[in-house]
Amino acid sequence: MVRKPVIKPRKTASQERSRATVDALVEATARILIKDGFDKASTNRVAEVAGVSIGSLYQYFPSKEALVVSVAERHQQEITQTVRGEVAEIMAQPVERAMRSLVAVAVKAHRVDPKLHRVLAEQIPRVGKLEKLEAFNPENYTLFRTYLESHRDELRVEDLELASFVCVTSIEALTHNAVLHQPKMLSDAAIETLIDEGARLVTGYLKR
Amino acid sequence: MVRKPVIKPRKTASQERSRATVDALVEATARILIKDGFDKASTNRVAEVAGVSIGSLYQYFPSKEALVVSVAERHQQEITQTVRGEVAEIMAQPVERAMRSLVAVAVKAHRVDPKLHRVLAEQIPRVGKLEKLEAFNPENYTLFRTYLESHRDELRVEDLELASFVCVTSIEALTHNAVLHQPKMLSDAAIETLIDEGARLVTGYLKR
DNA sequence: CCATAATATGAGCGATCACTCACTTTTTGG
DNA sequence: CCAAAAAGTGAGTGATCGCTCATATTATGG
Secondary structure (H helix, E strand, C coil), rough: CCCCCCCCCCCCCCCCHHHHHHHHHHHHHHHHHHHHHHCCCHHHHHHHCCCHHHHHHHCCCCCCHHHHHHHHHHHHHHHHHHHCCCCHHHHHCCCHHHHHHHEEEEEEEHHHCCHHHHHHHCCCCHHHHHCCCCCCCCHHHHHHHHHHHHHHHHEEECCCCHHHHHHHHHHHHHHHHHHHHHHHCCHHHHHHHHHHHHHHHHHHHHHH | CCCCCCCCCCCCCCCCHHHHHHHHHHHHHHHHHHCCCCCCCCCHHHHHHCCCCCCHHHCCCCCHHHHCCCHHHHHHHHHHHCCCCHHHCCCCHHHHHHHHHHHHHHHHHHCCCCHHHHHHHHHCCCCCHHHCCCCCCCCHHHHHHHHHHHHHHHHHCCCCCHHHHHHHHHHHHHHHHHHHHHHHHHHHHHHHHHHHHEEEEEEEHHHH
């Protein structure tokens, strides 16, 4: 009659009721992060806002960190969905057009959920398991490098790795700062101008 | 015989002994921030590492935030001292040379105390009084804009404010990422290459 | 229908935190 | 030398935090 611990699962949610619970917890975490920041997102409060007991929270998330990671993954997935397709198109375009599209896509990505993006990028202490939560997605880097390789003949740059670093870092910083820190950049017209400028910046640097 | 509260001052340290206490506290805070990060820098621990009682800490710093602000200010001052003079020189140089010098100076600034710089830039929750602790110094922005104005005839860009935003953001991100996140960029040779590339990036964007 | 598994509950534990205050020790200046 | 000001002390407070667990409720499948 030995009872194996009931607290074991802490992972899978098989029934619909529990899937709803998990969703509510992730959603509540995101909402609190946006409204009050990381420090105020205590597990007790997350559970309360989600309308769920603190015990249930720990059935599915072994720690506060796991909760934040889930929010980040959901956000990343939303971005990927929004941007999907455009990337494939871009890979075939010539440098000038490709760079403009790329900057435009970067802006689009930052506009999916700007406030959440900002919190995830700037407020989450990158300690412990949260360390891998890179503000900058290494996938972007690899993708860019691949583009440069297949368009080598149009380029003046020789070290493609270095060039990728320069371009990806610049585009990311530019779009991030513009969308999340520059109140002047809110209008569509201003954003369009920014896209032009960002594209010109990296095109001039890359093109033969 | 009414005693006015002794806890009032909380600010000025007139004797040498107390100045040493304040120094020890700021130094201890910086050391803990670097070694263990913001979360582990509890006021009790700062006092302990500084070899000072927690009571003394609160004589001079009304809060943990004040302590961190002090560390940030001291760091900023060290950077300013290191970079002093070079800026004045740069303002007179033509665009191509000026941009190279500027990127070099930015690298130098990030190398003053890289680990501390990284913690201050990435780990401090920008809430409450810490919000003004900008990762990016608006002074740099103004300085850059002033340079562009006095060299307008050499430039193809029209909107100097936008151009400043583009260049300052890019240079900052480039040097920050290179010095603090790219292990490959540790050697002086690699840094020299980075400076060349960064300079070329913004020069091509700016120059007529 | 009912045994079992899945899911949900929330009081409360131990740890830690930022911070206070009544008090002692040291320094200063006349 | 001494009174008063400056500096220093640390046990303790109250709040909050992440998290556990014994127990209750609900769903599933034979």
